[in-house]
Amino acid sequence: MKQFAVIGLGSFGYYLCKQLSERGHQVMAVDRSPAKIESVQHLVEKAVLADAVDKETLSKLGMADMDLVIVCLGDEIDSSILTTLYLKELGAKEIWVKAMTEDHGKVLHLIGASNVIFPERDMAERVAYTVSHSNVLEHIPLAAGHSIIELAPPSGLIGRTLGELDLPRRYGVMVLVIKELVPENVVTMPSGSYRIKDSDVLVITGRDRDLKRLQAL
Amino acid sequence: MKQFAVIGLGSFGYYLCKQLSERGHQVMAVDRSPAKIESVQHLVEKAVLADAVDKETLSKLGMADMDLVIVCLGDEIDSSILTTLYLKELGAKEIWVKAMTEDHGKVLHLIGASNVIFPERDMAERVAYTVSHSNVLEHIPLAAGHSIIELAPPSGLIGRTLGELDLPRRYGVMVLVIKELVPENVVTMPSGSYRIKDSDVLVITGRDRDLKRLQAL
Numbered sequence: 001m002k003q004f005a006v007i008g009l010g011s012f013g014y015y016l017c018k019q020l021s022e023r024g025h026q027v028m029a030v031d032r033s034p035a036k037i038e039s040v041q042h043l044v045e046k047a048v049l050a051d052a053v054d055k056e057t058l059s060k061l062g063m064a065d066m067d068l069v070i071v072c073l074g075d076e077i078d079s080s081i082l083t084t085l086y087l088k089e090l091g092a093k094e095i096w097v098k099a100m101t102e103d104h105g106k107v108l109h110l111i112g113a114s115n116v117i118f119p120e121r122d123m124a125e126r127v128a129y130t131v132s133h134s135n136v137l138e139h140i141p142l143a144a145g146h147s148i149i150e151l152a153p154p155s156g157l158i159g160r161t162l163g164e165l166d167l168p169r170r171y172g173v174m175v176l177v178i179k180e181l182v183p184e185n186v187v188t189m190p191s192g193s194y195r196i197k198d199s200d201v202l203v204i205t206g207r208d209r210d211l212k213r214l215q216a217l
Numbered sequence: 218m219k220q221f222a223v224i225g226l227g228s229f230g231y232y233l234c235k236q237l238s239e240r241g242h243q244v245m246a247v248d249r250s251p252a253k254i255e256s257v258q259h260l261v262e263k264a265v266l267a268d269a270v271d272k273e274t275l276s277k278l279g280m281a282d283m284d285l286v287i288v289c290l291g292d293e294i295d296s297s298i299l300t301t302l303y304l305k306e307l308g309a310k311e312i313w314v315k316a317m318t319e320d321h322g323k324v325l326h327l328i329g330a331s332n333v334i335f336p337e338r339d340m341a342e343r344v345a346y347t348v349s350h351s352n353v354l355e356h357i358p359l360a361a362g363h364s365i366i367e368l369a370p371p372s373g374l375i376g377r378t379l380g381e382l383d384l385p386r387r388y389g390v391m392v393l394v395i396k397e398l399v400p401e402n403v404v405t406m407p408s409g410s411y412r413i414k415d416s417d418v419l420v421i422t423g424r425d426r427d428l429k430r431l432q433a434l
């Protein structure tokens with residue numbers, strides 16, 4: 001079990017408190033809004049009404065003992081920057097910060113954030129990819145040039161078996177999971193005899209250019 | 218090329234405008250803040266200064282012609298609810314809405330949102346999983362009980378080849394990609410002769426309980 005501090009109870013901070021507590025960790029929540037502190041009292045071990053940009057107050061909260069401190073203070077870029085600076089000076093070992101923009105992120109890295117998080121930017125990229133490729137329902141980048149996509153089957157695949165199609169050899173892509181809709185079922189590592197239906201959702205991985213070729217079938 | 222409307226230029230809305238325009242789509246941005254409209258002028262085809270909760274104004278913007286309208290109006294839950302209602306009444310075919318909380322999401326579904334998006338909640342879940350499992354650097358749920366994780370190699374795997382370990386047969390998991398750090402390189406669909414180093418990052422898929430067993434090695 002680990003000790004976390006979550007500073008700032010916007011949507012991200014709130015869900016962090018909930019998720020971490022549900023997993024059995026000790027969570028200290030910090031926010032300057034009484035209503036926000038009230039909303040997490042039943043979830044976390046300790047909820048502190050405080051101004052994160054007040055180094056004096058911050059120094060009394062035992063930040064150096066935390067396994068990880070997560071700063072998610074919203075629009076006020078200078079608040080998250082100052083808070084990160086103070087946490088670094090107070091000996092916090094690991095500091096993750098939610099950034100509003102990429103420039104904000106660069107500054108945070110420079111002043112000591114171990115990790116910078118972009119929930120909205122990352123989701124915007126996933127949405128933009130998905131809506132740009134018909135049939136693609138979800139896109140997850142894995143590594144440079146290599147992704148996982150959830151794909152409604154291109155017409156050239158419908159009614160064919162995975163064995164006939166031999167996707168790894170002919171296209172360099174692998175079907176990891178097939179989500180069947182009627183009835184609802186998940187087939188993991190499907191076999192060669194699996195016959196693709198138009199209602200299936202194929203979860204496929206491979207190089208981006210190979211995934212693109214597949215979509216054209 | 219498709220036509221999109223993005224209503225609300227917070228971080229998510231801004232990155233959507235950027236990402237969709239970069240992919241060559243036509244984007245109409247709507248916001249009531251002149252500064253926000255100013256910030257996207259160079260990115261989008263059309264930037265409209267307007268109050269989204271004014272049905273009269275909304276009716277003049279051709280929402281029924283959009284392939285997709287994305288509503289991301291932030292904290293004011295009633296604003297996104299009313300805007301979604303009006304868009305539905307004005308004939309918008311596909312409406313995706315960024316929700317603040319799950320209850321907000323339920324209401325949005327009921328009044329006509331085709332899809333509800335939770336960037337902060339989803340990122341909070343990924344962070345919570347990652348910090349709860351030592352060695353796990355990233356966690357992506359694929360389907361019920363089945364995920365992809367990025368894993369620093371457990372001690373029992375270091376120095377062994379993939380062929381010796383035979384992970385698919387012995388653990389039911391598959392290594393999709395190995396990210397090497399020294400020097401930086403990405404090995405996609407690695408072969409059986411690949412020998413795991415402690416500096417590698419393994420991108421592995423399988424059932425959650427099998428991934429858990431692997432982490433214990």
Ligand SMILES: Nc1ncnc2c1ncn2[C@@H]1O[C@H](COP(=O)(O)OP(=O)(O)OP(=O)(O)O)[C@@H](O)[C@H]1O
Nearest residue numbers: 008009010011012031032033051052053073074337
């Ligand atoms: N100096 C500060 N000290 C303590 N709490 C602060 C300080 N400044 C802002 N906060 C709190 O941080 C939270 C930020 O929430 P807000 O919704 O503005 O941020 P956000 O990062 O955009 O949120 P979301 O996670 O919803 O996208 C608020 O609860 C606010 O009370």
Ligand SMILES: Nc1ncnc2c1ncn2[C@@H]1O[C@H](COP(=O)(O)OP(=O)(O)OP(=O)(O)O)[C@@H](O)[C@H]1O
Nearest residue numbers: 120225226227228229248249250268269270290291
């Ligand atoms: N009624 C409205 N009509 C038009 N624009 C609006 C209206 N209400 C809010 N907005 C705009 O929506 C945007 C919402 O941004 P805000 O950062 O508050 O939202 P958010 O969804 O929390 O953002 P983020 O994507 O950064 O998490 C602002 O630019 C604001 O001007």
